[in-house]
Amino acid sequence: MTKTVVAVQPSQNHEDEAGAVAAIDVPSSRDVDELEVARELVRQAREAGVGLTGPGGLLKAMTKTVIETALDEELSEHLGYDRHDRAGYGSGNSRNGTRSKTVLTDACGSIEIDVPRDRAGTFEPKIVEKRQRRLTDVDEVVLSLYARGLTTGEISAHFAHIYDAAVSKDTVSRITDRVLEEMTAWHTRPLERVYAAVFIDALHVKIRDGQVGPRPVYAAVGVDLAGHRDVLGMWAGEGDGESAKYWLAVLTELKNRGVADIFFLVCDGLKGLPDSVSAVFPDTVVQTCIIHLIRGTFRYAGRQHHTAIARALKPIYTAVNAAAAAEALDAFDTEWGHRYPAAIRLWRNAWNEFIPFLDYDTEIRKVICSTNAIESLNARYRRAIRARGHFPTEQSALKCLYLVTRSLDPTGTGQKRWTMRWKPALNAFAITFADRMPGSETT
Known part of the structure; x- marks a missing residue:
């Protein structure tokens, strides 16, 4: 034996x-x-x-x-x-x-x-290569800890405490910097031809540029026709409201990477974006994010009224059409307008970007309104951002957010299955956008 x-x-x-x-x-x-x-x-x-x-x-x-x-x-x-x-x-x-x-x-x-x-000196080991001082799994541990927001000093201290091993801050930096080339390749990879919906949201990150100040980083999350959620890219903004020219460059980049059509683009208060969408994807419906509207309402309301307000808002975004939604908004105004006028103004200012989705099937509405998967991603981003406090450069902030994206699934692509039942939604999209579905031009 x-x-x-x-x-x-x-x-x-x-x-x-x-x-x-x-x-x-x-x-x-x-x-x-x-x-x-x-x-x-x-x-x-x-x-x-x-x-x-x-x-x-x-x-x-x-x-x-x-x-x-x-x-x-x-x-x-x-x-x-x-x-x-x-x-x-x-x-x-x-x-x-x-x-x-x-x-x-x-x-x-x-x-x-x-x-x-x-004796000949020709042996080149693969398991532990020449001059290799760390096994591959160690690098993955470092990247995972960095994605969770730990600083290079904290990661170094973690290895000293848990593994009784010396890993300097410079070594940690070199390990994390190795993903920059990978991040560039990820950000330029080819995309799907058609997306049912693309969600664009802003994360506010503190970056030390002369002095520490908040800067927006915009993340675009696409839902393709197979029901996969995919982080399409991340872009750093200037922080004073991006211009139409900025968004034109972002959307043109998506188009150059293979995106031919987007059924719905969902965003919230991003100035200049709606006008740029019509220039690059003329058939795309721009829809304000319902969840952001509801949360914005809560910001103006006392906590003791949140449950009652949520109940009063539901008839607005579940209305059968725009006319019924307008009646529900008037009823909401009558009940709460005297107490929270700013909340009413929020809805009326966003009305034209709110009502488009009311013209579509219930299953399509669920895709636009059901942002659990998007919120889960944003929660991971924010957790990493909070843990770091601030970043020395824009690149270090993007690197951290990319590593969070990379950790979403075993393949490291940042792609995940949509959490809701997808087949009913796919059928609704196929009927509503029959002439824009892949393959329709050949039939």
């Missing part, structure tokens, strides 16, 4: 433990159940007085053994024969001892490993 050997001997301190974990006979998982292997390892470690974790713990020793075994297998594959195999005699290349190096892992901190060498 094949065995892997990890030695364990009784020890009294960490220095002894480092050399103590060396004599456990580990049957191969190909021959026995993995659970039994784990139980035997733990039993022998306890008998030897070796802890599970810590500088001289079992996990660290096992990780070292696994990495070194994998490297030895790589060298065998490179040479074309196993250790002590007679086939290697006279082959022209052979093993040439090992060299020690310290690598940082995400599970066990720093580990000293022995990397095998060959």
Whole structure:
């Protein structure tokens, strides 16, 4: 039966433990159940007085053994024969001892490993490459912590506390800066030809540019005809209300990346955007965000009245048509206008951008009004922004928000399935926009 050997001997301190974990006979998982292997390892470690974790713990020793075994297998594959195999005699290349190096892992901190060498010097290990000092998972941990808003100093302190490993602030910066090229590629990637809806929202980020001040970062989230939510891009604004020229450049960029049509563009109070939409996507319906309207109403109302106001607002945005919605708004004005006139003015000023969606099927309305997925994304963005407080540059702010986007799904694309039932909505879009659906021009 094949065995892997990890030695364990009784020890009294960490220095002894480092050399103590060396004599456990580990049957191969190909021959026995993995659970039994784990139980035997733990039993022998306890008998030897070796802890599970810590500088001289079992996990660290096992990780070292696994990495070194994998490297030895790589060298065998490179040479074309196993250790002590007679086939290697006279082959022209052979093993040439090992060299020690310290690598940082995400599970066990720093580990000293022995990397095998060959006499010809042609061996290029892949598991732990030459000059590599961190395993790939460590970089992913750093990026994940950065996406959650931790500063480079906090990440460095985290590794020192949790892993007992030194990762300098400069190293953390270099790791996160490596995603800049990836971020550029992501921001220029081809997009879908048609989107059922695109939501554009502003996040206010504090950026130190001479002095710390709020700057808007605009995120565009598209919902394609397969029901996937995708972050299309992020753009930093100047902060004093973007011009029509600014939005024309953003929308033209989306068009140049392959977007031919957008059924609905949903936004809230972004000056210059509606006029620019008609220039780039003339058939797109510009719709004000219903959720923002409702929340804006609450800002003007006392908390004790929020429940009653929410109940009074519902007939407005669930009305069968614009005329019925106008009647519901008048009723709302009669009931609450004397107490909260600013809330009424908010609705009347946004009326022309509010009523377009009332002309469409209930399922289409749900897509426009159901912003849970969008709000969930914004909540992640805001959590990372709050944790950082402010950013030294515009690029560092965009990098942090990109890493949040990257963490949304395992593939790192920032794409997620729409959370509501999609088929009824797709049918409604297909009927309402039949002449604009992909493939309609060939039928």
